[in-house]
Amino acid sequence: MPHAHPHDHDQVRDAPSGGGETITLEQRVLGKNEELAARNRSWLAERDIVAVNLMSSPGAGKTTLLERTVRDLTGRRRPVAVIEGDQETTLDAERIRRAGGAVVQVNTGAGCHLDAEMVQGALTTLAPDGGSLVLVENVGNLVCPALFDLGERSRAVIISVTEGTDKPLKYPYMFAVADLVIINKVDLLPYVDFDTDQCVRYARSVNPDLRVLTLSATTGEGLDDWYDWLDARS
Amino acid sequence: MHELSITQSIVDAVCERADGRPVRTVRIRVGILTAVVPDSMRFCFDLTTAGTVAEGAQLEIDQPPGTAHCRACEKDFALPDLVLLCPCGSADVAITSGQELQIVSMRVG
Ligand SMILES: [Zn+2]
Numbered sequence: 001m002p003h004a005h006p007h008d009h010d011q012v013r014d015a016p017s018g019g020g021e022t023i024t025l026e027q028r029v030l031g032k033n034e035e036l037a038a039r040n041r042s043w044l045a046e047r048d049i050v051a052v053n054l055m056s057s058p059g060a061g062k063t064t065l066l067e068r069t070v071r072d073l074t075g076r077r078r079p080v081a082v083i084e085g086d087q088e089t090t091l092d093a094e095r096i097r098r099a100g101g102a103v104v105q106v107n108t109g110a111g112c113h114l115d116a117e118m119v120q121g122a123l124t125t126l127a128p129d130g131g132s133l134v135l136v137e138n139v140g141n142l143v144c145p146a147l148f149d150l151g152e153r154s155r156a157v158i159i160s161v162t163e164g165t166d167k168p169l170k171y172p173y174m175f176a177v178a179d180l181v182i183i184n185k186v187d188l189l190p191y192v193d194f195d196t197d198q199c200v201r202y203a204r205s206v207n208p209d210l211r212v213l214t215l216s217a218t219t220g221e222g223l224d225d226w227y228d229w230l231d232a233r234s
Numbered sequence: 235m236h237e238l239s240i241t242q243s244i245v246d247a248v249c250e251r252a253d254g255r256p257v258r259t260v261r262i263r264v265g266i267l268t269a270v271v272p273d274s275m276r277f278c279f280d281l282t283t284a285g286t287v288a289e290g291a292q293l294e295i296d297q298p299p300g301t302a303h304c305r306a307c308e309k310d311f312a313l314p315d316l317v318l319l320c321p322c323g324s325a326d327v328a329i330t331s332g333q334e335l336q337i338v339s340m341r342v343g
Binding site: 019020021022023024025026027028029030032033110111112113115143144146147148169172173176205206207208 | 339340343
């Protein structure tokens with residue numbers, strides 16, 4: 001081999017620009033969260049607990065929907081408990097408590113999403129009865145929560161007709177990981193410029209399997225479909 | 235800014251493997267179809283490595299492009315965003331790259 005390069009062999013371990021050892025990791029960045037999520041998932045399954053992760057931007061009416069859901073479902077179907085993720089306040093948790101739900105608040109501080117470890121801690125504190133429905137209210141934004149598996153059974157994204165029709169195209173990651181889209185505040189449709197069919201087309205362009213429900217947490221219109229969907233998770 | 239917690243988990247993993255040795259370079263793979271912004275990661279990397287064995291390390295980011303396979307026409311095609319539509323008109327497609335989020339390697343010593 002007349003042209004063999006003197007440091008070909010060194011390049012196997014060392015970068016040509018001098019010293020050091022290259023260590024191959026090839027590991028998933030979110031691997032630790034995914035392991036914890038899998039642990040949550042089996043913990044929940046062993047107790048026949050159904051957890052649903054609710055995600056939205058601020059102002060979509062998520063807390064109002066939760067409050068109404070807790071009030072309507074308490075004593076009628078599975079016991080309902082709520083994990084309330086919020087950056088600072090406990091105001092939302094108090095609203096849920098007044099509606100009759102068992103609730104635990106997770107303050108994420110600067111954090112913009114819940115992760116599997118926070119949910120594990122919240123479940124331990126909440127100690128939901130076997131057979132419960134646990135609704136997880138994620139921190140209000142449509143990007144960060146999309147990346148973190150919590151160990152939930154299903155994921156619902158809530159948007160409202162006061163937001164742009166093109167929300168699914170602006171936040172495709174969130175719609176890609178969701179099982180259900182709830183379009184809330186449909187009682188306001190006569191007053192706003194929102195094209196429901198177009199919004200649904202956009203959402204399905206990133207996730208063809210998405211279920212879509214339209215409802216108003218304020219008037220109660222369409223809520224039975226939401227409760228039927230929750231029942232079908234069981 | 236989920237980039238902060240994501241970058242923190244990278245730095246934790248890297249420092250653990252470095253086992254006390256100084257880290258010079260960290261190479262990661264961030265597909266363009268993930269909701270992770272490389273510039274934010276660089277900013278967070280400098281913040282989260284401060285005071286660790288990876289302080290001053292260089293972050294190298296590979297960005298695999300988005301590609302998909304169409305189940306209708308059996309062709310592979312480029313996918314610039316998450317709108318799942320083959321040029322043939324079918325939406326029955328599977329993403330084959332662009333969603334990677336991995337720590338590839340690091341250089342220590
Ligand atoms: Zn095709």
